[in-house]
Amino acid sequence: MEIKQNFVVSQPLPTVWTFFHDVPSVAACLPGAEYLGTKDDGSINGKVSAKVGPFQASFEGEAKVNYDEDAKKVEFEGKGVDRKGASRGKMSMLCKLLPEGSATRVDILADVQLSGGIAQFGRTGLITEIANQLVGEFVRNAETELGARSAAADNPQADSPTKPVAQFSPGSGAVKPLNTTSLFFAALKGWLNSLFKKAA
Numbered sequence: 001m002e003i004k005q006n007f008v009v010s011q012p013l014p015t016v017w018t019f020f021h022d023v024p025s026v027a028a029c030l031p032g033a034e035y036l037g038t039k040d041d042g043s044i045n046g047k048v049s050a051k052v053g054p055f056q057a058s059f060e061g062e063a064k065v066n067y068d069e070d071a072k073k074v075e076f077e078g079k080g081v082d083r084k085g086a087s088r089g090k091m092s093m094l095c096k097l098l099p100e101g102s103a104t105r106v107d108i109l110a111d112v113q114l115s116g117g118i119a120q121f122g123r124t125g126l127i128t129e130i131a132n133q134l135v136g137e138f139v140r141n142a143e144t145e146l147g148a149r150s151a152a153a154d155n156p157q158a159d160s161p162t163k164p165v166a167q168f169s170p171g172s173g174a175v176k177p178l179n180t181t182s183l184f185f186a187a188l189k190g191w192l193n194s195l196f197k198k199a200a
Helices: 013-020 023-029 119-124 126-154 180-199
Strands: 002-009 033-038 044-052 055-068 073-082 087-100 103-115
Touching: 002 126, 013 023, 013 087, 013 103, 013 126, 023 033, 023 126, 044 073, 055 087
Parallel strands: none
Antiparallel strands: 002 103, 033 044, 044 055, 055 073, 073 087, 087 103
């Protein structure tokens, strides 16, 4: 299943590119994702939890991330298993960052392979709609995170001996957790709208 996405972040390309290298913070901005550490070989352990209608899954697995510094591209290869529901997922993804004025556009091309119980939702097209909703949530969270970092950089607290130095942790921009119920219904609405457009 191929998924194409693009979004714009209101920060310059160098800032967004640096942020994409910060895997824990990127994961913290993606609802339902959890960074679990990096292995000695560079592969990343993580978990992605999602609920689609009555179906709930928590995929645990690992991923490899490669950065092309010259072309400003990120390649991602990941796989995970939901041990309770016996579902499996594999994804390869390419992200390309492009300057768009003073902002940055990110083009995404992903190939998702699902097996087990969750595969039925992939066939209906709901997974694509949920991906659209997740990207929107991610952009809002990333904007919050980058805005917080920019504000701290403009007003460094380290200049004052009476104030502590600002420390950033993943998700320090008050990222909200995934609202699975509203996400599902928003995705269902988008999917139904697309069906009616095709029928018209």
